[in-house]
Amino acid sequence: MALRARLFFILSLCVLLAGCVATPVEEEKGEGVLFSASFYPVYLAALQIAGDVDEVRIEMFLQPQGGYLEDFQLSELDWARTMQADALLMMGGGLEEFLPVFLAEGNRPMLVAGEYIDHLPGRILDPDEDTAPAPNPYTWLSPRRWARIVDGMAAGLAQLDPERAEAYIAANNAAQVRIEQMGLRLVQKMALYQGRPVVVAHPALAYLAQDAGLDVVFVIERDPSMLPFPWDITGLEELLVPHAGAVLLLEQEAPLALHGLGGLPTALCETLSVGIRDGDPMAWEHAMEHNLRVLGEALAE
Numbered sequence: 082m083a084l085r086a087r088l089f090f091i092l093s094l095c096v097l098l099a100g101c102v103a104t105p106v107e108e109e110k111g112e113g114v115l116f117s118a119s120f121y122p123v124y125l126a127a128l129q130i131a132g133d134v135d136e137v138r139i140e141m142f143l144q145p146q147g148g149y150l151e152d153f154q155l156s157e158l159d160w161a162r163t164m165q166a167d168a169l170l171m172m173g174g175g176l177e178e179f180l181p182v183f184l185a186e187g188n189r190p191m192l193v194a195g196e197y198i199d200h201l202p203g204r205i206l207d208p209d210e211d212t213a214p215a216p217n218p219y220t221w222l223s224p225r226r227w228a229r230i231v232d233g234m235a236a237g238l239a240q241l242d243p244e245r246a247e248a249y250i251a252a253n254n255a256a257q258v259r260i261e262q263m264g265l266r267l268v269q270k271m272a273l274y275q276g277r278p279v280v281v282a283h284p285a286l287a288y289l290a291q292d293a294g295l296d297v298v299f300v301i302e303r304d305p306s307m308l309p310f311p312w313d314i315t316g317l318e319e320l321l322v323p324h325a326g327a328v329l330l331l332e333q334e335a336p337l338a339l340h341g342l343g344g345l346p347t348a349l350c351e352t353l354s355v356g357i358r359d360g361d362p363m364a365w366e367h368a369m370e371h372n373l374r375v376l377g378e379a380l381a382e
Contacts, residue, residue, distance in 0.1 A: 112136075113135075113136030113137055113138060114136065114137055114138070114167045114168075114242055115138045115139075115140065115165060115166050115167050116131065116137070116138070116139050116140070116166060116167065116168050116169075116170050116238070117139075117140045117141070117142045117162065117163050117165070117166035117168075117169055117170065118139060118140070118141050118142070118169075118170040118171075119141070119142065119143055119169070119170065119171050119172065119176070119177050120141070120143060120150055120172060120176065120177075120354075121141065121353060121354065121355055121356040122172060122221040122230075122353055122354070123141075123170050123171060123172050123194065124139060124140075124141045124170075124356075124358065125221075125353065125356075125362075125364050125365050126170075126194055126221075126227075126230050126231050126234045127139045127170050127234055127238070128360065128361070128362040128364070129231050129234070129252065129253075129256045129362050129365070130231065130234050130235045130238055130249050130252045130253055130256065131238055131245075131248075131249060131252070132252075132360065132362035133252065133362065134245050134248045134249065134252070135245075135248075137242075137245065139170075140162070140166070140358065141358055142159050142162035142163045142166070142169075143155075143159050144156060144158060144159060145355060146306075147304075147305070147306025147307075148304050148305060148306045148307075149284075149304065149305065150176055150218075150219075150354060151175055151176055151177075151178050151218060152178070153177075153178070153179070154179070155179040155182060163183075163189075166189070167189075167190070167241075168189065168190040168191065168192060168241050169183060169189060169190070169191045169192070170191075170192050170194065170234070171183075171191060171192065171193045171194070172193070172194060172195040172196075172218065172230070173193035173194070173195050173196030173197075173218075174195050174196055174198060174200055174216055174218040174220065175200075175203075175215055175216055175218045176195075176218035176219075180193075190241055192234070192237035192238065192241060194230050194231075194233040194234040194237060195218075195220060195221075195226075195229075195230045195233065197229075197233075198220050198226050198229055198230065199226070200216035200217055200218065200220065201216070201217045201287050201288065201291065202214040202216070202217060203215045203216055203217030203218065203219075203284055204217075204284070204302050217284045217287060217288070218284075219283075219284040219285035219287075219288065219352070219354070220285075220288055221285065221288075221353060221365070222285045222286065222288045222289040222292075222350075222352065222353070222368075222369070222372070223288035223289065223291065223292045224260050224261070224263050224264030224267060224292055224369070225264060225292060226288065227260055227365065228257055228260045228261065228264075231253060231256050231257070231260065232253060232257065234253075235249050235250060235252065235253035235256075259366060260365075263366060263369050264292065266373065267292055267293055267369070267373060268292075268293075268294065270373055270376075270377055271293040271294050271295065271376070271377075271380075272294075273380075274293075274294070274295065274380045275294040275295075276294065276295070276296050277295050277296065277327075277328065277380060278295075278296050278297075278298040278324060278326060278327040278328070279295045279296065279297055279298065279327055279328045279329070279330055280297075280298065280299045280300075280301065280321060280324055280327045280328070280329045280330065280345065281297055281299075281300055281301070281330045282300075282301040282303065282329065282330065282331050282332070282335060282339060283305065283330070283331065283332040283335075283350075283352050283354075284300075285332075285352040285353070285354060286330040286331075286332070286350055286352065287300065289330070289350065289372060289376075290330060293376065295328075298324050298327055299320070299321065299324050299327070301317060305332065305334070305335075305354075308336050308338070309336060309338050309339065314338055314339075314342070317339075317342055317343070318342065318343045321342065321343035321345065322343070324343075324345075325343070325344070325345075327345055328345060328346050328347070328348060328379045328380055328382075329341075329342055329343070329345040329346065329347045329348070329379075330347075330348050330350055330376075330379075331347055331348070331349055331350065332349070332350060332351075332352045332354070333349045333350065333351055333352075334355075335349070346379040346380075346382040347379060348372075348375040348376050348378070348379035348380075349375055350371070350372045350375060350376070351368035351371050351372055352368075353365065353368050
């Protein structure tokens with residue numbers, strides 16, 4: 082990202098967070114710094130930038146819950162975990178519905194790495210009140226958008242922790258090369274399948290399909306934590322009849338009842354919506370390698 086664009090990002094970020102990112106963290110002597118991320122993709126973005134930097138620890142403060150990530154509730158235990166952090170790391174874009182709680186607190190630095198990413202339309206959050214869909218905040222399977230998220234993470238961490246800014250910038254330079262290469266591989270591998278119709282059953286997969294040049298002809302809106310009833314399956318199969326030539330994109334954790342729904346070839350993709358805190362800074366690349374493989378196999382059927 083050009084210097085002017087980077088400075089615009091930081092200034093915009095500071096406006097959003099009332100200037101808190103512009104204040105460096107205060108490090109206790111000899112203890113290093115602790116950054117606490119909300120969700121797994123935020124944790125991964127931070128790992129790509131700071132995972133190998135000395136005296137930097139990265140944690141996640143949210144406990145696993147079922148359902149859509151944007152519906153997660155902040156528990157007392159989650160709040161307690163944030164109290165030890167020198168700064169909080171968020172994605173933004175509507176992913177953390179509890180973000181105003183931390184903004185109201187206002188006494189800790191906070192970095193929102195993905196607030197200014199362009200979003201696809203998502204789901205209607207409240208059918209009784211909303212007439213238009215909310216933005217889809219699950220942007221990280223798009224290499225183009227992931228590059229911006231990681232770049233924003235690097236810019237923010239360098240400002241929060243100027244003592245290690247050079248290390249963050251160097252890590253970002255390496256990460257941007259890897260992400261660009263992955264984006265090129267996605268385009269090259271999907272070149273034979275441009276415009277192929279796909280049905281997506283997880284919001285993150287809409288971004289993967291778009292960057293792959295695929296045509297999303299139908300979106301299955303479902304609570305990822307709920308098992309479908311038999312009548313749900315019957316109804317979905319009827320909805321998929323007009324899309325008999327499509328490929329179904331599911332998350333790996335999807336119920337078996339959805340595999341091969343409507344007789345469609347199925348790609349079981351890694352969405353990175355949830356994961357363990359294993360410290361692997363290459364988890365995004367590993368997930369995308371998996372997705373390249375299963376997409377190719379399903380599209381070739």
